[in-house]
Amino acid sequence: MEEKPSLSSALFAGTRFDRKRFAGDIARFRTGAQPAPAAPDVAPPAPEKKRKRKSKANAKKISKKKKKRADGAASASDVVEGFSVFKGAEAKEVVEESVEVVVREDEDSAVVRRRKEAEREIERAAILRKRYDIHISGHNVPAPLESFEELVSRYDCDSYLVGNLSKLGFQEPTPIQRQAISILLSGRECFACAPTGSGKTLAFLLPMLMKIKPGSKGGVKAVILCPTRELAAQTTRECKKLAKGRKFGVKLMTKDLSQDGNFKDMHCDILVSTPLRLDHAIRKRDLDLSRVEYLVLDESDKLFELGFVEVIDSIVKSCSNPSIIRSLFSATLPETIEALARTIMHDAVRIIVGRKNSASSMIKQKLIFAGTERGKLIALRQSFAESLNPPVLVFVQSKERAKELYRELVYDDIRVDVIHGDLTEEQRQDAVDNLRAGKSWVLIATEVLARGMDFKGVNCVINYDFPESASAYIHRIGRSGRAGRSGEAITFFTEEDKPFLRNIANVLVSSGCEVPSWMVALPKLKSRKHRVDRDRISFLTDED
Ligand SMILES: Nc1ncnc2c1ncn2[C@@H]1O[C@H](COP(=O)(O)OP(=O)(O)OP(=O)(O)O)[C@@H](O)[C@H]1O
Numbered sequence: 001m002e003e004k005p006s007l008s009s010a011l012f013a014g015t016r017f018d019r020k021r022f023a024g025d026i027a028r029f030r031t032g033a034q035p036a037p038a039a040p041d042v043a044p045p046a047p048e049k050k051r052k053r054k055s056k057a058n059a060k061k062i063s064k065k066k067k068k069r070a071d072g073a074a075s076a077s078d079v080v081e082g083f084s085v086f087k088g089a090e091a092k093e094v095v096e097e098s099v100e101v102v103v104r105e106d107e108d109s110a111v112v113r114r115r116k117e118a119e120r121e122i123e124r125a126a127i128l129r130k131r132y133d134i135h136i137s138g139h140n141v142p143a144p145l146e147s148f149e150e151l152v153s154r155y156d157c158d159s160y161l162v163g164n165l166s167k168l169g170f171q172e173p174t175p176i177q178r179q180a181i182s183i184l185l186s187g188r189e190c191f192a193c194a195p196t197g198s199g200k201t202l203a204f205l206l207p208m209l210m211k212i213k214p215g216s217k218g219g220v221k222a223v224i225l226c227p228t229r230e231l232a233a234q235t236t237r238e239c240k241k242l243a244k245g246r247k248f249g250v251k252l253m254t255k256d257l258s259q260d261g262n263f264k265d266m267h268c269d270i271l272v273s274t275p276l277r278l279d280h281a282i283r284k285r286d287l288d289l290s291r292v293e294y295l296v297l298d299e300s301d302k303l304f305e306l307g308f309v310e311v312i313d314s315i316v317k318s319c320s321n322p323s324i325i326r327s328l329f330s331a332t333l334p335e336t337i338e339a340l341a342r343t344i345m346h347d348a349v350r351i352i353v354g355r356k357n358s359a360s361s362m363i364k365q366k367l368i369f370a371g372t373e374r375g376k377l378i379a380l381r382q383s384f385a386e387s388l389n390p391p392v393l394v395f396v397q398s399k400e401r402a403k404e405l406y407r408e409l410v411y412d413d414i415r416v417d418v419i420h421g422d423l424t425e426e427q428r429q430d431a432v433d434n435l436r437a438g439k440s441w442v443l444i445a446t447e448v449l450a451r452g453m454d455f456k457g458v459n460c461v462i463n464y465d466f467p468e469s470a471s472a473y474i475h476r477i478g479r480s481g482r483a484g485r486s487g488e489a490i491t492f493f494t495e496e497d498k499p500f501l502r503n504i505a506n507v508l509v510s511s512g513c514e515v516p517s518w519m520v521a522l523p524k525l526k527s528r529k530h531r532v533d534r535d536r537i538s539f540l541t542d543e544d
Contacts, residue, residue, distance in 0.1 A: 006507075092463055124519045125488055132175035138349035142186045144178035154186050160245040165206075169243060170238050175200035175353045181207055184327060189345045191300070191328035191338065194353035195360040196478020197454070200329045201238050204296045208270065214248040216267040220243040220287070222294035223319060224272045225312070227302040229425060231452040235298065236272045243270075253277045255425065263287045275303060276313045280319050292319040299451045300328035301337045301471065309340075316344050331478060332471035359474045359511045363480035363489050367505065367515065370492040373535040376464060377408065379492060384414060389459045390441030395450065395476050397465040397534070402444050404537045405459055405464065409442065450476045456483060463491040468531055470503045499525060 021328055056419055067489035125143035129136065134144060165238060173181065175192035179339070182192045184207035204224070212221040224239075226232040236252040238487060251257070251266070251275030258281040281287040295316070296508035297303050303312055316326070326348075328341050333356060342348065359365065370376040380394070396402050406418035417440035419431040428448070434440045435455060443449070444464075458480040467473040473491070480487025493501060505519035 061303050118230050133354050134175050135352040135449045141349050142182040144195040144368045145173050145182055164242050176200055177203045179351050182347050189326050189348040191341050192351040193333040193356050194375045197482025205239050205242055208294045209243055214246050214269050220271050222269050222270045223292050224296045227299045228448050232272045232274055261285050275308050279311045289318040290320045297328045300330045301332050304337050359507050360481045361511055363487045365489045365508050365513045367491050376492045377499045391435050391458050392442045392460045393479050394444045394462045394464050399446055402446050405444050408538050409430055415440045419447045460488040466493050470507050473504050
């Protein structure tokens with residue numbers, strides 16, 4: 001006849017218990033001569049309903065024992081301990097079978113409850129990630145934010161910051177903000193890849209302002225590295241706006257500061273710089289970065305590009321605080337850079353929003369065959385004549401060509417300006433400000449403006465010269481279609497550019513734009529960079 005479920009069978013349900021071998025112990029136990037064994041944690045939990053009923057009835061009796069129990073799940077040592085108590089301890093109290101079962105089961109139910117809560121939390125995080133197209137890799141990644149209110153409820157954010165967010169018109173976090181902010185606030189490092197214009201700046205500024213304490217003492221607490229001066233200036237401005245109401249020392253590393261700055265006496269909590277200027281200040285002005293708590297590498301793939309790697313490496317080493325939190329942000333993250341980044345990061349979480357290395361879906365992209373250099377100039381004038389919807393950014397591949405195109409267009413009936421590396425810092429800033437203020441309609445630019453610059457209203461980007469790589473293309477066209485607005489990107493190509501068309505055509509395809517099938521069928525090229533010696537733009541002579 002089948003034995004009724006007893007204490008021993010309940011205790012060891014699920015384990016391979018050798019009843020023959022322990023028959024004596026079971027017999028003694030049944031007589032009550034021995035104390036009840038501490039239950040091994042390997043038994044599967046009883047059905048939820050049953051557990052609930054029993055635990056109610058015996059709640060008082062079990063409370064003491066409950067406290068003694070470890071929180072975690074089953075382990076091998078629990079099992080061993082269970083047997084030793086079973087064999088050796090002396091009985092003082094006789095405990096009813098059912099009570100002991102409940103002790104065991106109720107504790108199990110606490111474990112199960114916690115496990116269920118954790119599972120629900122994981123499920124909630126997964127739903128949010130799916131909804132916002134967030135992909136992560138790393139262990140124990142905190143859930144994305146559901147709203148900015150959670151900054152207060154979950155992370156105790158100061159009300160001034162939440163107030164500033166609302167004054168700036170930020171009602172809902174963008175996907176990258178949802179995930180990167182919770183990761184950084186939980187003290188984890190991360191590298192993040194999210195589309196252009198999707199709010200990466202706020203994603204790294206907000207946790208920084210929440211975590212570091214403003215104050216004139218203690219030196220630099222956060223460093224933000226940007227590849228260009230214009231972007232560094234823009235990030236400084238954004239940081240100051242967000243920090244309004246608190247006495248944060250936010251400094252932009254200018255040329256003068258890097259050459260003559262007295263960093264020891266300066267109130268600087270957050271320093272925004274380009275790599276070379278920061279490196280100069282470290283070496284020549286004894287800038288101490290040993291207390292930096294946050295290091296951000298914005299447009300990280302550009303920063304790691306040839307020429308900057310050693311400088312970045314040296315800056316990273318200068319930020320020697322062992323509890324520093326480093327983060328990398330960009331809209332493009334090639335595998336090689338990711339591998340390089342991993343060497344300097346500790347247990348970093350990888351965040352990808354949308355598809356890695358793809359253009360913003362807000363931009364309508366077009367490729368136009370213009371045949372020759374002369375054809376490009378004609379096509380540009382024609383496009384302006386048909387519909388000039390300022391502000392417009394026109395990218396060319398060198399400063400010489402920027403000057404040349406400017407000379408061509410300055411006689412046309414449009415307000416055109418130009419920005420390139422031969423201008424002074426003030427002239428470059430003026431050109432940017434003039435476009436922002438609507439004083440110029442068309443800004444001719446080189447790569448200096450391709451990364452990170454936030455011109456909210458740019459309606460159209462024209463790649464007059466074909467970009468040298470897919471990532472250059474993604475960043476250039478990403479000057480439009482920002483913060484949820486739509487934008488347009490037109491790219492001219494000539495016969496010379498045809499071999500390089502495939503890379504760019506693939507970007508169009510992956511963001512849902514149509515391209516002729518022959519373009520994606522072009523042979524793959526070994527070289528990822530496309531640098532062409534082009535014919536002159538202008539047909540004017542230098543005397544004209
Ligand atoms: N939560 C938000 N709600 C509305 N607008 C936002 C929010 N966060 C940022 N923005 C705005 O979105 C624009 C783009 O932000 P940002 O410059 O940080 O983009 P990005 O992802 O860094 O782009 P890029 O890759 O080109 O550098 C900015 O004008 C910014 O003010």
